[in-house]
Amino acid sequence: xxxxxxxxxxxxxxxxxxxxxxxxxxxxxxxxxxxxxxxxxxxxxxxxxxxxxxxxxxxxxxxxxxxxxxxxxxxxxxxxxxxxxxxxxxxxxxxxxxxxxxxxxxxxxxxxxxxxxxxxxxxxxxxxxxxxxxxxxxxxxxxxxxxxxxxxxxxxxxxxxxxxxxxxxxxxxxxxxxxxxxxxxxxxxxxxxxxxxxxxxxxxxxxxxxxxxxxxxxxxxxxxxxxxxxxxxxxxxxxxx
Amino acid sequence: xxxxxxxxxxxxxxxxxxxxxxxxxxxxxxxxxxxxxxxxxxxxxxxxxxxxxxxxxxxxxxxxxxxxxxxxxxxxxxxxxxxxxxxxxxxxxxxxxxxxxxxxxxxxxxxxxxxxxxxxxxxxxxxxxxxxxxxxxxxxxxxxxxxxxxxxxxxxxxxxxxxxxxxxxxxxxxxxxxxxxxxxxxxxxxxxxxxxxxxxxxxxxxxxxxxxxxxxxxxxxxxxxxxxxxxxxxxxxxxxxxxxxxxxxxxxxxxxxxxxxxxxxxxxxxx
Numbered sequence: 442x443x444x445x446x447x448x449x450x451x452x453x454x455x456x457x458x459x460x461x462x463x464x465x466x467x468x469x470x471x472x473x474x475x476x477x478x479x480x481x482x483x484x485x486x487x488x489x490x491x492x493x494x495x496x497x498x499x500x501x502x503x504x505x506x507x508x509x510x511x512x513x514x515x516x517x518x519x520x521x522x523x524x525x526x527x528x529x530x531x532x533x534x535x536x537x538x539x540x541x542x543x544x545x546x547x548x549x550x551x552x553x554x555x556x557x558x559x560x561x562x563x564x565x566x567x568x569x570x571x572x573x574x575x576x577x578x579x580x581x582x583x584x585x586x587x588x589x590x591x592x593x594x595x596x597x598x599x600x601x602x603x604x605x606x607x608x609x610x611x612x613x614x615x616x617x618x619x620x621x622x623x624x625x626x627x628x629x630x631x632x633x634x635x636x637x638x639x640x641x642x643x644x645x646x647x648x649x650x651x652x653x654x655x656x657x658x659x660x661x662x663x664x665x666x667x668x669x670x671x672x673x674x675x676x677x678x679x680x681x682x
Numbered sequence: 683x684x685x686x687x688x689x690x691x692x693x694x695x696x697x698x699x700x701x702x703x704x705x706x707x708x709x710x711x712x713x714x715x716x717x718x719x720x721x722x723x724x725x726x727x728x729x730x731x732x733x734x735x736x737x738x739x740x741x742x743x744x745x746x747x748x749x750x751x752x753x754x755x756x757x758x759x760x761x762x763x764x765x766x767x768x769x770x771x772x773x774x775x776x777x778x779x780x781x782x783x784x785x786x787x788x789x790x791x792x793x794x795x796x797x798x799x800x801x802x803x804x805x806x807x808x809x810x811x812x813x814x815x816x817x818x819x820x821x822x823x824x825x826x827x828x829x830x831x832x833x834x835x836x837x838x839x840x841x842x843x844x845x846x847x848x849x850x851x852x853x854x855x856x857x858x859x860x861x862x863x864x865x866x867x868x869x870x871x872x873x874x875x876x877x878x879x880x881x882x883x884x885x886x887x888x889x890x891x892x893x894x895x896x897x898x899x900x901x902x903x904x905x906x907x908x909x910x911x912x913x914x915x916x917x918x919x920x921x922x923x924x925x926x927x928x929x930x931x932x933x934x935x936x937x938x939x940x941x942x943x944x945x946x947x948x949x950x951x952x953x
Contacts, residue, residue: 576884578839579832580806594884597835598828615882 453644456603456622458586461492461522466510468500474513481517488519494540498526507531569606576612577602586623598638604628614640621665630663631675645670686788686798687927688817690841692833694804696825697861700897700907702801703731704920705821705927707906710765712924714796717756719768721813722803723779726770732759733904734767743771746783752790761909766795776809788816806836811844818847819855819927821888825862826874831882834858838885857888859923863936864893889923890936891916915939 466473481487495514497507507527514521523540524532532539569588576594577583583590583602590604595612602608602616605623613634621628621643628642635656639648642665653672660675689702699722706718720728723743729735740755745768752768759765768791771778791798802813814820820841824834838856847854860879867873880887896914900907908917915937922932 576835578842579835581839595882597882598832599836613881 455624455644456619458584459492461494462488463494463496463525464514464519464521465496465498466500470506470510470513477517486518492522493519494523494525495521495537496525500526502527504528504531508536511536571604577616579616595634596632607631619646620663626665628665631661633660634658635661635672640670642670684792684796684798685818686792686800686816687819687821688800688802688814689821689823690802690810690814690837691823691830692804692806692810692837693825693830696823696830697891697897698804698823699727699731699801700901701821701823701859701861701891701920702728702799703906704900704908704917705924706797706799707759707762707765708908708917708921708924709797709799709927710759710762711908711921712928713764715764715766715794716797716799717766717768717791717795718799718801719791720770720801721779721809722801723770723809724772724775725803726772728801729757729767729769730904731901732767732906734759734769735904738769741769741771742787743774743778745787746779748783752787752794761905776803776807776812779808779812781812781815784812785816806840810837811840814841814845816846817841817854819857820845821857821859821927822883822885823859823861824879824883826860826864826868826876826879828874831874831879834883838883856885857927858883858885859888859891861891862893863890865936865938887934888926889919890934891919891923892936892938894939896939 495511497510502510511521521537523537525540527539529539571583571585571588571590573583573590573592573594577592577596577600579597579599581600585603586605588604589606589609590602591609592602593611596602596610596614596616596618598615600616601619603619603622605625606620607629608618608620608631610618610632613636614632615636615638617639618630618632618637619641620630624643626643630640630642636658637649637652639646640663641647642663645665645668647670656672656674661672662675663670663672665671689698689705691698702718706716710716718728718732719742720726721742722728729738734757737757740750742755744750745752745755755768757767757769759767788798800813800817803809822834822837824830841854841856842848845854858880860876863876864873868875876887876890892915894914894916896911897907897916900910903910907914908920911917918937922937925932
């Protein structure tokens with residue numbers, strides 16, 4: 442049997458958003474590395490097990506000095522998971538891949554001793570449910586891997602809501618909704634008027650073209666039934682399976 | 683207490699410039715001092731709609747960059763002495779607008795006028811964000827078409843995040859102006875209804891301007907429609923919108939040029 446004969450075999454892909462440190466060296470690099478050494482001497486193992494990106498934007502490095510910089514960081518046990526601002530052609534096999542276009546989450550100026558405790562743990566402490574009062578306008582992206590998202594208004598066409606848990610929309614869902622993005626197959630999507638462009642739960646997705654047209658404009662809930670996305674009207678009655 | 687109003691939409695061709703001119707003129711007709719400012723640097727149009735294209739000496743960019751004084755660049759309207767225009771530059775582009783320069787010009791305008799009406803360029807880039815930056819009130823112009831409504835929704839999101847008022851945590855006044863409304867097409871289901879548009883955008887309605895040949899005629903004449911033919915349907919719609927903008931309560935209706943049963947039947951042939 443050819444692969445084309447089984448169009449419905451789906452590969453599960455998940456989105457994962459995590460907070461990474463971005464290391465942005467400054468020129469001259471020798472002085473910067475000396476500085477890093479002094480700093481690492483005070484906080485040994487600071488980078489151990491943490492995701493780190495290297496940002497070389499504006500450094501005007503050539504291919505050779507980039508390789509040297511990566512080697513110097515490797516020597517210091519700073520493992521780089523991606524390089525930003527470098528010519529992608531310079532990043533050969535065995536070097537970290539190029540990355541671009543991340544969302545900045547504010548400059549984390551690391552001062553002496555400031556990272557002694559807590560630090561990265563903050564991301565995990567966010568409240569379980571994120572409540573958006575009012576509509577989610579077109580072009581806006583609400584990402585909340587830590588739990589449920591409740592929207593009291595509508596989610597516009599061209600807007601998206603991504604939640605680690607369930608998504609509750611008290612207006613119309615006209616944009617995209619992705620629940621259970623961190624691998625939660627019991628997450629659900631609820632909305633008051635279903636006109637979505639795209640939706641998904643735990644890595645299984647469907648576009649507007651593939652939806653049951655009878656559900657359009659209705660109050661629905663969407664959930665995973667094993668490996669199938671099921672959509673059912675939400676009418677207060679208990680649903681049989 | 684002067685007010686800075688931005689007329690914006692996201693999408694092009696929905697009637698921002700026409701509405702800026704018509705609303706600006708209608709505000710000036712009430713006796714308030716009004717400046718209309720064209721932010722569409724590089725693609726200026728407001729001067730044409732206002733019929734002042736032969737009188738532009740200095741423009742917004744000259745004032746922003748300090749090459750000319752504001753009073754040198756302001757063009758007084760020949761029909762309404764309370765109305766002035768600050769034209770955009772046609773030879774420059776939006777990068778010539780600086781944030782500090784725009785802030786200074788808007789502050790100067792605030793001191794001279796009761797209303798500063800800024801005509802935003804289409805898009806969500808520098809020109810559009812600088813035009814909305816200092817606004818107290820936004821008029822979001824939208825046609826009853828799905829593409830226009832989605833772009834307006836995007837603009838409302840920007841108004842709620844990128845304006846000075848939003849950054850200070852204050853609520854920016856937002857109003858929806860539906861333009862090019864065609865009652866017949868809406869009746870046949872070829873357009874979104876006003877209710878659909880309002881439901882999607884969920885901001886208060888300032889007015890509904892019907893599609894009309896008068897608007898086209900006015901822009902060819904180089905006069906805001908509220909000056910060129912003050913009794914036609916779109917002009918009445920703009921005047922009602924201005925009364926609402928000034929805080930009056932006016933019942934919402936779609937003005938029509940057809941007055942009675944006979945004109946409904948014979949209207950087109952008789953006109």
